[in-house]
Amino acid sequence: MKEIPKIAIVGTGNVAFHLTHFFIEEGIIPSVFGRNKPTLLAFEKELNVPTNQELSALTLDTLVLLCVSDQAIPEIIDRVPNGVRIAYTSGSTDLRSLPKDRVLGVFYPLQTFSKGVELDAREIPFFIESNDAEFEKELLTLARIISNIVHKASSMDRYHLHLAAVMSNNFVNHLFHLSEKYLQEHQLSFDYLKPLIRETIRKAGFISPSLIQTGPAIRNDHEIIAKHLASLSGSEKEVYAVLTRSIQNTKEKNQDEL
Ligand SMILES: NC(=O)c1ccc[n+]([C@@H]2O[C@H](COP(=O)([O-])OP(=O)(O)OC[C@H]3O[C@@H](n4cnc5c(N)ncnc54)[C@H](OP(=O)(O)O)[C@@H]3O)[C@@H](O)[C@H]2O)c1
Known part of the structure; x- marks a missing residue:
């Protein structure tokens, strides 16, 4: 060597x-x-x-x-x-x-x-x-x-990997941060979310995330979504709305492909 x-x-x-x-x-x-x-x-x-x-x-x-x-x-x-x-x-x-x-x-x-x-x-x-x-x-x-x-x-593959990493790490971590802040504002501990966070990461390790989305957005639960949006303001509200739309669009796309 x-x-x-x-x-x-x-x-x-x-x-x-x-x-x-x-x-x-x-x-x-x-x-x-x-x-x-x-x-x-x-x-x-x-x-x-x-x-x-x-x-x-x-x-x-x-x-x-x-x-x-x-x-x-x-x-x-x-x-x-x-x-x-x-x-x-x-x-x-x-x-x-x-x-x-x-x-x-x-x-x-x-x-x-x-x-x-x-x-x-x-x-x-x-x-x-x-x-x-x-x-x-x-x-x-x-x-x-x-x-x-x-x-x-190649530089192009590395670029795609980096962009995906920004979504998977930077954005997800930011959502953890917003969740922590929201709970603090309501005198609740972020610790209560940790088992859920661990399970989310564990599942992503062996199932395609596209198959395991849960929550009001994928269920099209308009009433809950409206309530949640009314409880938020500023960029948190925007983020909630954008991600809800994104989840719903993915669902529509998957149904179109069936
Ligand atoms: N952090 C990650 O998770 C991660 C993961 C993979 C790849 N990367 C890449 O690795 C590189 C470094 O990232 P990092 O997270 O280590 O960044 P960082 O913690 O912000 O450190 C940046 C370093 O660059 C130096 N620097 C900035 N501008 C300079 C200049 N004009 N002249 C001389 N030194 C300068 C800073 O010096 P001062 O402290 O003196 O300002 C500091 O030592 C970036 O290309 C990043 O994209 C980062």
Whole structure:
């Protein structure tokens, strides 16, 4: 097997923190680059890794994993010395939109990362792409060191996966947030919903969600829907109405297909 290259993580946010931790667990100590000195010091203290603020210090024998906000990717690629191999972790950034004269790749983990919330890297799907065949192989090898689920994916497939992930995670989590807020307003604990939330997620693991929708919208229970809408206001009311319509439209579509 080829020797593992030196790894540098650029960025000090959620993904940077977890990737650094995953590599450390496999005995690989990355160096971490960032612009924020206090956060770098926290990385040094918590994860015991070397840190650096100067991207110009990156050397050709280093593989860079760019874990920065999507808008910052082109600017940072520009500041990394020419010839250094760079892979970014963004779901929706198209490789073809970035400079063609650089060796670039994608190291996209399809998971939600929050600092301080532990994750098992082995269960995270990684999607890999590169504009250079050798670099792509290197990224596949690297991903397989930390995860059991590693695939190649085009920018378009990765984009579709990311968009679906936004609906499945970001939107669903937002609905949990709205539910928590609504219950708090009525002096009730969000804990009462947790068995229901666990069961919803468990069922999605083995049955198509299209087959197990329940509730007033799918039953076309107009009276209950009207009552619920009257109890809500502002964006919560809009969200309830939009999702109710969406569920009902799906039902109509399914019936049309029968
Ligand atoms: N979080 C997730 O669940 C998740 C999952 C899969 C993929 N991703 C992708 O992974 C990447 C990082 O996401 P994240 O959640 O880790 O973001 P994050 O927690 O918001 O961290 C973003 C990092 O980018 C740095 N940054 C932003 N603009 C910069 C600039 N102009 N120059 C230098 N550094 C800059 C920030 O530095 P400062 O702290 O100094 O501002 C911070 O270290 C994104 O492409 C995201 O789409 C995220």
